[in-house]
Amino acid sequence: MSKFLRSFVFVTIAFSFLLAACGTVATPAATTAPAMTQASGATAIPASTATPTPLAPGSVTLNGSGSTFQAPAESEYAFAFPLVDPAVAINYQGTGSGAGKKAIIDGTVDFAGTDAILTADETTSGKDLQMYPFLAGATVMTYNIPELDPKGPALILDGNTLVGIYNATITKWNDPAIAALNPQIASKLPAKPITVAHRSDGSGTTAIFTAALTSFSTAWTAGSGTTINWPADKAGNGVGGNGNQGVTVAVQNTPESIGYVEYAYAVSNKLPFAQMVNKAGQTVSASPDSTKAAMADFANAFTPQLTATIVNGSGAGSWPIAGYTYIIIHQTSMTDCVKASKLVEYINWILTSPVATNRAQALGYVPMPSAVQQLALAKLAQVTCNSQPVMTH
Amino acid sequence: MTTTRFQELIARNEVAHSQRRRITNAVMLTLTGLLTLLALIPLFWIVGYVIYRGGSTINLAFFTQLSRPLGMAGGGVLFSIEGTAVITILACLFAIPPGVLAAFYVARNPNTPLGVALRFGTDVLAGVPSIVMGLFIYVILVVPTKHYSAWAGGLALAILMLPTIIRTTEEMLKLVPHTLREGSLGLGAPEWKTSLSVMFPAALNGIITGFLLAIARSVGETAPLLFTALGNEQYDVGKIVQGGIQTHQSLFMIIGRIVNQPVDSLPLTLWKYAQQPYPERIDQSWGVALVLMIFVLLIEIAARLWVESRKRALQG
Numbered sequence: 216m217s218k219f220l221r222s223f224v225f226v227t228i229a230f231s232f233l234l235a236a237c238g239t240v241a242t243p244a245a246t247t248a249p250a251m252t253q254a255s256g257a258t259a260i261p262a263s264t265a266t267p268t269p270l271a272p273g274s275v276t277l278n279g280s281g282s283t284f285q286a287p288a289e290s291e292y293a294f295a296f297p298l299v300d301p302a303v304a305i306n307y308q309g310t311g312s313g314a315g316k317k318a319i320i321d322g323t324v325d326f327a328g329t330d331a332i333l334t335a336d337e338t339t340s341g342k343d344l345q346m347y348p349f350l351a352g353a354t355v356m357t358y359n360i361p362e363l364d365p366k367g368p369a370l371i372l373d374g375n376t377l378v379g380i381y382n383a384t385i386t387k388w389n390d391p392a393i394a395a396l397n398p399q400i401a402s403k404l405p406a407k408p409i410t411v412a413h414r415s416d417g418s419g420t421t422a423i424f425t426a427a428l429t430s431f432s433t434a435w436t437a438g439s440g441t442t443i444n445w446p447a448d449k450a451g452n453g454v455g456g457n458g459n460q461g462v463t464v465a466v467q468n469t470p471e472s473i474g475y476v477e478y479a480y481a482v483s484n485k486l487p488f489a490q491m492v493n494k495a496g497q498t499v500s501a502s503p504d505s506t507k508a509a510m511a512d513f514a515n516a517f518t519p520q521l522t523a524t525i526v527n528g529s530g531a532g533s534w535p536i537a538g539y540t541y542i543i544i545h546q547t548s549m550t551d552c553v554k555a556s557k558l559v560e561y562i563n564w565i566l567t568s569p570v571a572t573n574r575a576q577a578l579g580y581v582p583m584p585s586a587v588q589q590l591a592l593a594k595l596a597q598v599t600c601n602s603q604p605v606m607t608h
Numbered sequence: 609m610t611t612t613r614f615q616e617l618i619a620r621n622e623v624a625h626s627q628r629r630r631i632t633n634a635v636m637l638t639l640t641g642l643l644t645l646l647a648l649i650p651l652f653w654i655v656g657y658v659i660y661r662g663g664s665t666i667n668l669a670f671f672t673q674l675s676r677p678l679g680m681a682g683g684g685v686l687f688s689i690e691g692t693a694v695i696t697i698l699a700c701l702f703a704i705p706p707g708v709l710a711a712f713y714v715a716r717n718p719n720t721p722l723g724v725a726l727r728f729g730t731d732v733l734a735g736v737p738s739i740v741m742g743l744f745i746y747v748i749l750v751v752p753t754k755h756y757s758a759w760a761g762g763l764a765l766a767i768l769m770l771p772t773i774i775r776t777t778e779e780m781l782k783l784v785p786h787t788l789r790e791g792s793l794g795l796g797a798p799e800w801k802t803s804l805s806v807m808f809p810a811a812l813n814g815i816i817t818g819f820l821l822a823i824a825r826s827v828g829e830t831a832p833l834l835f836t837a838l839g840n841e842q843y844d845v846g847k848i849v850q851g852g853i854q855t856h857q858s859l860f861m862i863i864g865r866i867v868n869q870p871v872d873s874l875p876l877t878l879w880k881y882a883q884q885p886y887p888e889r890i891d892q893s894w895g896v897a898l899v900l901m902i903f904v905l906l907i908e909i910a911a912r913l914w915v916e917s918r919k920r921a922l923q924g
Contacts, residue, residue, distance in 0.1 A: 271851025273844060276869045278755065280838065290677040293842055304842040306870055308880075322754045463885035483679040484885045 270302035275557045280308040281315015281328035283458040284420050284477045285540040288350060289328060291574040296561060299568070303557050309458055313417015313441040319344060319543045325558055327543040330419025331441045332522045345546040345598075346521055347591050348539040349565050350580040351510050353478040353501040354423050355488035355536070359466050360388060362405045365487060369500065371396045373492035374431030374527070374535065380409055380473060382434060383450035388471060396492065405471065411447035412465040412474030415455030418442075423538035424475045427526035431535070475536070478506075479578040495531045505534035506581045514586070521590055540580075547599050555600035563606075566591055655901070662898030665891045675841040681888045685896055687843040691758065691871035692827065692903075694845070695837060698762025698867060699769055699826055704819060707773030712803055714774065715781035726774075734771035741767050742832035750836060756870040761837030765829060769822035776818025780811035813918045820911035824904050830875040838870040839880060874900040 279289070286309035293305040310318070312329040319327035320341040333344060356377065358370055372380075376392050379385035385392055386408055394401040414421045418441055425439035437443050447453035454469060456462035459480045466474040466486065473489075478501055481488045490500045499505045512528030527535045542562060549555040565571045572582040583591065598605045669684045676683030710726055717723040745764040750756055784807050792802040808815075833839075845866055852862035872880075874896055881893035 269855075271855040271857070273842075273847040274851050274855075274865065276840070276842070278838070278840075278870055287678045290675075290841075294677045297842070304840075304844075306838075306840040306842050308839050308870075321751055323750055323756060457883065460884045464883065467885060480885060 270553070272301040273297070273304050274302050275554055276304045276306055277326065277554065277558055277561060278306045278324045279315075279326040279328060279542070280310045280318050280324050281543075282312045282330050282419050282540055283309035283460060284312070284330045284352060284354075284423075284538075285328045285350060285580075286459070287477075287479045287483070287578050288540075288575045288580055291578065292561075292565060292571060295570055295574060296564060299564060299570070300557070300560065303561065305561065309460075311414070311416035311441075311458060312419030312422070316341075316417075316543065319545070322545070325544070325554060326562075328540065329543055330538050330540045331417075331422035332524070332541075333520075333543070338520075341543075341545075343546045343548050344543050345594055346541040346543050347562055347566075347594065348521055348523070348541050348583060348587060349562070349591070350575055350582060351506055351525070351537060351539050352580045353506045353534045353537050354420055354427075354475050355478050355481050355501040356473055356491070357463070357466050357476050357481045357486040357488045358473040359470055359486075360405065361470050362403050363400060363487075364403075368397075368399050369487060370400070370489040371492065371498055372489045374427075374494075375434070377491075378428050378432040378435045381411060381413075381428060381445070381447055382437075383411070383447045383452060384434075385409070386450070386452065407471045408452060410469050410472035411445070411453045412456055412462050412469065412472050413443070413445055413447070413453060414458070414462060416457050416461075418458075419538070419540070420459060420475065420477055423526065424536060426524055426538075427536040430527040479580065482579050491535050493531075493533050493535045494527050494529050495533070497531050499532055499534055501534050503576065503579055503581050505532055506537045508532040509534050509537040510581065510584065514584070517587065517590065521587075521594060544598070546594075546597065549598075549600045549605075552600040552603065552605065555598065555605045559595055559598050559605045562595055563592070566595075658894065658897050658901055661891070661894035662896075665895035666898065670892075670895055674844060676888075678884065678889070679886050683892075685874075685877055685892065685899070687841055688872040688874050688877040688896065689899070690845045691837070691840065691843055691876075692873040694758050694866060694871060695761045695765060695833070695873050696823060696827055698759050699765035700819070700823065702763055702766035703769040703773055703822065707770050708777055708815070710770075711774045711777030711781060712807075715778045716803075727778075730771045730774045733767070734775070737831075738768055738829050739831035739834075742835035745832070746835035755868075756836060756838035758837060758867045758869065758871040761833045761871065761873070762867075764832035764836045765826040768829060768832065769826050772822035772825060773818055776821070777811070777815045780814030780818070781807055783814070784810045813915055817911045817915055820907050820914075824907045824911075827873075827904060827907070828875055828900065830873075830879050833873055833876050837873060837876065839872045839876055840870040841872065843869070843871050874903070 286307065289305070289307035289309075293307055296305050297303060307328065309328075312331045315324075315327035315329050316331070316333060316337055318324040320337060329346070333341065333346060338344060356370075356372060360370070363370070370393075372393070373396060376385060376396060379390075379392060387406055388409055389401075389404040389406045394404060397404065421443060422439060422441050425435075425437070425443055428435040429439045437446055445453050448455075454465050454472070456465040456474070459476045462474040462476050463480045463484055463486065466472050466476075467484070476486075480486075481501075488501060490498050492498050508530045509525045509528040512530045512533050513523055513525040516523040516525070522541070523539060525537050525539065528537075542565075544558060544562070549558075566583065566588050575582060596604070596606045669682060671684055671689065672686055673682075673684035674687050675685065710730075714723050714726050718727070741764045745760050745767075749760045749763065753760075788806055788810060789802055792806045793799070797806070848865050849862055852865065878893050878896045878900065881889045881896065884890065884893075
C-alpha cells in the first residue's frame, strides 16, 4: 500500500511538473515580444537625447551572417568589441555572401556580410538596404602541387592562363602556357591533371573572382556572380567547397589542385599561393600593399550605393583579384532602437577604431582610405529608427 | 556404477558422431566469434578514435570559456554546451506534454477516427527527414518573427521527438494489464483518476525510457538547427543572468533573453568547426565530438539504470 502511495505522490508531482511545463511553454513566446518593445520603448527617447540608461552586459546581441571572406575579421571583432561596449555581443555566422544577402532581405539577421554587390532585384526587394564597405582584401590562388618545393619560388600565373585553367582548356600542370610563365620551376611541373576547386555556395569571393576572370579575357563566357555554372565541372575536373574554409580544405586535401580563397585563409593556414602577372605586365604577389594599389586604381569608382569593383587594375603594383567586403543593414526600417544604435555604434567602431583596423590589418585585410570612410560615415549618420536619427553627435 | 539404457545410447551416439560434431561446433563457434568481433570493430574504433583525437583538447577552459577568434589557440565551447542544454530543455517542454497526452488518447481510443489519424500521423512524422523540420520551422517561425532563436530550434527538435514519445508511451500503456484498469474503474474511480494514478505509474518505466531515447536522438541533430538556431559563439547564459540581476529585470525577461536569441548546439558546433581549415578549430571539433558522445552515452546509461531500478522495485 505504501508503495502505491509513493508512486501516487511521485506521479502527482511528475504531472504537476508537466502541467507547469505546459504553462511555461507559451510564456517565452508571449512575453518576449512585449519585453522587447518595452525595452526599446524605454530607451527610444534617451537614445536621441544622448543619455542612454546603462545596459546590462551582453544584453544586446547583434546577429549577422554571410560572407566567409570577412569571417576571420568578424570573429576578431566579436572578441574585441565587447571589451569596448560590454552590453553588446556580436554573433557572426559565416554562411556565404549569397545566404547573407537573403537573410538581410528576409530580415532574419540584424546585419549581413557580403563581398558581392546587391543586384538590382535584391535592392528592390530589400527596400532600404545600404552597403557599407569596411575592408578590402585579396583573393589568392592557392595550390597544392606536391612536386614543388614549398620554400622554392611560388607559381606564377596570368589572367589568360587562369581563365584557361577554369575553362578546362588548360588541364595539365606542365601545359606550355604555365611553363612559359614559370621558367624557374618549369622542369618540376608535373604532367598531371589539374583539379579545379571552387565554391559550392553562393559566394562573394566567387563574385570577385569571376569579375576578374571576365575582365581578364573574353574567353571566359560563364559570366560573373555569386554562383557560376563552372566549365571545369562540365569537363569533370572541378570540385566544390562550402565557404572559403571549404575551398581551403579541398585544396589542402587534393593533390594537383588549385582554388581561390581570401588572403587571410591562405596566410593563416600557411598555404602556398600563386603570384599573378597584372594588367601592367608586372608580376605581383598578393599582399596588403598590392591590394592598396588596386584600391588606388579605382579610388573614384564608388557608386552612390558605396560599392566598387576593383579587379584587374592598371597600376604597376596592383593585385588583379581584389575586392571590397561590405556590411549590409536596413537604413530606415529598424524598429528596435536599442539594437539600431548599437549596430551603428559597431559599424562606426569597425570603420574608425584603430583597434579594429589593426586587428584586421594583422589578418592581411586593408582598411578603408579616409575618403571612403567619410562617405560611409555620412551614410551611417542617415540611419533612422522609427523616424528618429540613430547616431548622436 | 550402473548406467541406464538411455545414457548408453547417448554415449554410443556421441562416440559415433563425435568427430563431425566437434568440428562443426568449432567452426561455427569461431565464425560467430569472428563476426561478433567484426561487428564490434567499428564501435570500438569510433569510440577509441574520438577519445584519441578529442581527449587532448579537453581541459577546464574547454568547458568554461567562449570561443576565440579564428586561428587563435585556446578558448572553449561553453556557449555550445549551454546552447545544447537550453535547446534540449525547450524541446522537452514542447514535446513531452502533448506527446504523453496524445499517447493516452491513442491507447484508450485506438479505433476512433482521431485515434487512427493520430497513429497514422505519428508514423508519417517519424519518417520525415529532420532537415525538412528545420525548413518548416524556418518558414512558419523564423521568417515571420524575423529572428533565429533557441526556442525555434527547440520546437524543431520537439517535432522530431514527438513520434518517439507518442509511440513508446502508447506501447507502454498497452502493456498495462486490462484488469488493473477495470479494477480501478470497478472501485468507482473516475476515468481521469484511473489514467493518472493507475495506468501512468504502471507504465512509467517505459515512458521515461522513451523520453530519454527521444532526447538522445534529438541531441545529435544538426540539420533542423541550421535553419532555426543558426549558431552563436558569444552565447553566455551566466552573463545574461548576471546582467539581468544587475539591472533588476524580471525572471520572465531573463528567460526571454536566454531563449530568444540564436544559440549553438554541440553537433552544430562540431559541423562548423570541422569545416574550418584552422588546426585549432579541427582539434576542438574532435573535443566537441567526444563531449557529445559521452553526453549521449550518459543518457543511454541513465535510461538503462532507471529501468533496472524500477524493475527491481516492482519485483519487491
